[in-house]
Amino acid sequence: xxxxxQMEGPVTLSEEAFLTINCTYTATGYPSxxxxxxxxxxxxxxxxKATKADDKGSNKGFEATYRKETTSFHLEKGSVQVSDSxxxxxxxxxxxxxxxxxGDGTTLTVKP
Amino acid sequence: DTGxxxxxxxxxxxxxxxxxxxxxxxxxxxxLYWYRQTLxxxxxxxxxxxxxxxxxxxxxxxxxxxxxxxxxxxxxxxIQRTEQGDSAMYLCASSPGGxxxxxxxxxxxxxxxx
Numbered sequence: 001x002x003x004x005x006q007m008e009g010p011v012t013l014s015e016e017a018f019l020t021i022n023c024t025y026t027a028t029g030y031p032s033x034x035x036x037x038x039x040x041x042x043x044x045x046x047x048x049k050a051t052k053a054d055d056k057g058s059n060k061g062f063e064a065t066y067r068k069e070t071t072s073f074h075l076e077k078g079s080v081q082v083s084d085s086x087x088x089x090x091x092x093x094x095x096x097x098x099x100x101x102x103g104d105g106t107t108l109t110v111k112p
Numbered sequence: 113d114t115g116x117x118x119x120x121x122x123x124x125x126x127x128x129x130x131x132x133x134x135x136x137x138x139x140x141x142x143x144l145y146w147y148r149q150t151l152x153x154x155x156x157x158x159x160x161x162x163x164x165x166x167x168x169x170x171x172x173x174x175x176x177x178x179x180x181x182x183x184x185x186x187x188x189x190x191i192q193r194t195e196q197g198d199s200a201m202y203l204c205a206s207s208p209g210g211x212x213x214x215x216x217x218x219x220x221x222x223x224x225x226x
Binding site: 004032034036041043044045046049051089091093097098099100101102103104105 | 115116143145152153154155156157167168203205207213214216217218219220
């Protein structure tokens with residue numbers, strides 16, 4: 001079956017530090033890959049996506065590249081802000097029906 | 113467009129009672145999804161609808177769970193004879209036709225079974 005493994009948290013960084021949150025997956029076929037973000041007290045929001053190998057998803061300064069050879073989709077940001085503090089979820093969908101399989105989330109705290 | 117709304121936001125019930133949650137998707141979104149999220153874990157898919165048709169149910173959805181989406185608008189998720197293991201956050205999401213990957217999530221309903 002499908003599975004998503006995320007880097008364990010929590011992750012604490014200082015403002016303007018470089019961020020990497022690792023995500024690897026197991027799935028049959030050619031899944032689409034996603035990163036969602038959940039800010040405190042809010043619902044999940046789609047942050048970025050990539051639908052085929054070597055695609056790079058990007059949004060709000062965050063990037064992730066679909067690496068089929070390593071089955072990975074690591075999230076990166078060059079300079080984090082306090083406002084980036086949230087829980088980040090990696091997810092995949094190989095059903096073309098929107099039924100996503102999620103990782104367990106990584107909590108990021110950015111300190112000023 | 114006010115986003116996906118869910119009611120109630122919190123529900124505390126005693127074991128054995130029935131509960132019903134409501135989800136109002138973004139208007140004109142024809143797909144609606146239910147997920148369950150327990151503490152420290154990511155959401156797990158439960159079921160989804162295209163318009164009023166329920167297209168798939170996860171094995172996680174026991175016979176005590178039932179979901180409906182009459183007229184293809186709002187949806188309800190009912191849990192009968194609740195158990196302590198049902199305590200979780202229940203999330204609803206909707207997506208527009210043709211863009212199933214653009215899922216918009218509601219804030220969730222937190223269920224506590226005592």
